[in-house]
Amino acid sequence: MQTFPKAVFRSLLLGLIALSFAPLALAQPAPEDLEAKVDELIGIPADDYRPGSAVLVVKDGEVLLNKGYGLANLPHRVPVTPTTVFDLASVSKQFAGFAIAKLVVDGQIDLKDDIRKYIPELPDFGSTITIDHLVHHTSGVRDWTNTLHLAGWSFDDVISFEQILNMAYRQEKLNFTPGAEYSYSNTGYNLLAELVQRVSGLSFREWTDQHIFQPLGMTDTRFLDDHTEVVPRRASGYYRAQDGNYHASPNNLMALGSSSLFSTTTDLAYWVMHLANPKPEMKAIVERMMQTSPLNDGKPNNYAFGLSVGSFRTTPSVNHSGSWASFRTYLLVLPEENLSVVVLNNYSSNPGATARTIASWFVEAPEETPEEEKAVLPDPPQLSAADLDRYTGTYRLGPGWYVTLTRQGKQLWTQATNESNFPMTLLAKDLFRIDAYSGRTMEFFAGAEGKIIHLVYSGMECPKMEQPLGAEDKALDEYTGRYVSRELLTEYEVMLDGDQLKLRHHRLGELGLSPAYGDDFVGSQWFISSVEFYRDEDGTVQGFRVTSGRARLQDFRKTSR
Structure with a gap:
């Protein structure tokens, strides 16, 4: 188990358990000045017809600002307030991280346990996937955001927790050997939520209610496990379409553990104060949450238990962002400064930039290296x-x-x-x-x-590639035909439209392919970054493999049907 570098970890630990710190050299804005500065930064007039933000600033256990801007619901002109309920998207992961950390501290699980000990439905990939791998995004398990879309799903569809797990159970190969790389996987955190359910005998929602939200007084916070549930004061997500108007983003996701946590800035004030100064019975759990784990080759991995650890300016930091259905969220904790900033938006935006700007008003910028101390690089050689x-x-x-x-x-x-x-x-x-x-x-x-x-x-x-026969010189009709994925339970037709190769799917329509190199093509959509055909010894096309970000080499076999 890897932790922060000694000095950094010591600073974080002091920040987690101390109640006060030496005064900052940087002058801090008074609460009234802070509100005026944030008002200017957000830039949404009170009467403006647009989606908005909720902003929370907590310092030394005191809420300095908790304010809403813009509208939570456009048709009914409902304003954003400190009690508006937002979809936190991936900011949800730290709560799953807390659950796993608690089960570890309580001795109910071990991070070195094979996940198949608890979830035997997950295939045996030939390499052990431990709980530790899932926590730190080093498992190699494909991300469902890529695989579901390739299978023909739309993010507007109802996407249930069970559907996500079933897709994971059908996965045929890993992206890489567990522990070899870092690759963010929502699926990994869904498996962790399922682990909590199987170990505890409670639903994930029940467990988090009993062990996190109720003890901390977070009365408006819940994991949504029923997309039809009516949530009071819930914000809707919006995006600006090409016509310049705002359109609603459907949100029917129930991705427990990785996402689908709904909360308010008022409730999150309790959470960030808990991270900065945990109750005695939770101190060991929070300390565990801050631990990271290196890759197999010893290289550091800065993802802890649902939180990214690092530094901001001159001080250690803990943070996470979220993005789903036009919600954009960011939570930043600076333990050494006992400062937390949370920004929740219900429109496509950059809440992380907003949060870091606010934090910069409290934290000194690093000193610039004097010109005379900067390294002087030798003149580069002259090459013919x-x-x-x-x-x-x-x-x-x-x-x-x-x-x-x-x-x-x-x-x-x-x-x-x-x-x-x-x-x-x-x-x-x-x-x-x-x-x-x-x-x-x-x-x-x-x-x-x-x-x-x-x-x-x-x-x-x-x-460096040897110069093969370019795809443009091949007979493109070699690639045409039907291709089936057993893993994704879907099929594509590869067709030729003039001199343009295309994929056709019964739900997704036609998707263009452009030659990249040899038998490798670039797709016209983000979930088909690469479509690489493969051949048998005789040179006959047998299938293709799709790679897109967090899901690699998804296999489609050519079929005669």
Whole structure:
């Protein structure tokens, strides 16, 4: 079990149990000044017809601000107030994290337990998935937000907890070996909620009511396990359509554990004060919630128990964001400062930026390094055209994601799939920076013969591709036919529309495919980032595999039916 670096963890722990701190050097806004500044920051006039926000600021156990802006319901012009009930989306995960931490502290489960000990319906993937893997998003279990959509579901559909679990039980392969990588998985937290139900004998809603919400006095907070339930003062989610008008976002999700928690800023004040100063009987649970776990190779993973841990400016931080059905939510706790900021919006927005701006009024910015102390980089070497040509070619960053490097004069350029061409800056031999990629670098490595064989970008080893017969030179009708997924219980038809290859689904309609490299195509929708066909030894197309973000290599077999 990994914890924070020693100094950081000590600061967090002090923040969790201390009641007071030394005064900040930075002048803090008085409560009346704070309200005026937040009013200006949110920028929603009282009579404006638009969705809104609820903002909570808690400092040293005192609520400095708890205020609503805009409308919770547009047709009826119901204003947002501190008791408006929002869908917290993924901010819900920390409450599932608390449940698991409590079961661990109480000795009812062990983080090293195989999840199949409690949920045997989950397939045996050949590698053990532990509770710890699920908690820290390192299980390799695919995210249902990708798989359900590929199966033909709409996010407007009724999506029940049982349907999500059944999809997990049909999963045929993992994204990766458990513990090898971090990949955010809502499905993992749904499995944790099911674990709580099976260990406790209570529904997840009953367990969280009895062990979290009732003890803390959170009377307007509940996990919604029935999408038809009438929730008093519930806000609706809205998005602005291309016509400029606001439209309602349907919300029929019951993803217990990962989402579907409904609450108010008034109730969340009790929660963040509990995190900053837990009751004695809950102190060990909160301490457990803050622990992280490294990857198999020892690299750190900053996701704890439903919370991301890190730092904000000069102080340790704990936070989580949420996004579903036009709700955008963010919870930020700075334990060392005994400061918490919560922003809940019922429209597409960036509540994290709002919360961090408010927090910045209380926390000093880090001092800038004096110019004379900044590292001076040596002048990069001068490379000839022939030297630069060693790097040119196409490299595979991932399924449906390639980058092609070209030379123009003495300048190297990079162009990723469906992106523009950008210049590369030489830093040292075999090392380039790309300013357009947020200053990330590409480092090149050669094989025994001195030829470049791969580059490393954002920690990924990306092989240089041999020049195959491009898909545009192949007979596209080789790909046409029907393809079936046993895992997703759905099928697609691959069809040719002129010189355009398309997927057709009975619910999703026609989806375009564009050649990426060889048999790999890029889809026109986010859930089909890569559609890569595979062949038998004779070169006959046998199927394709779909990769999209948190769900990799989902298999579809070609069928003669």
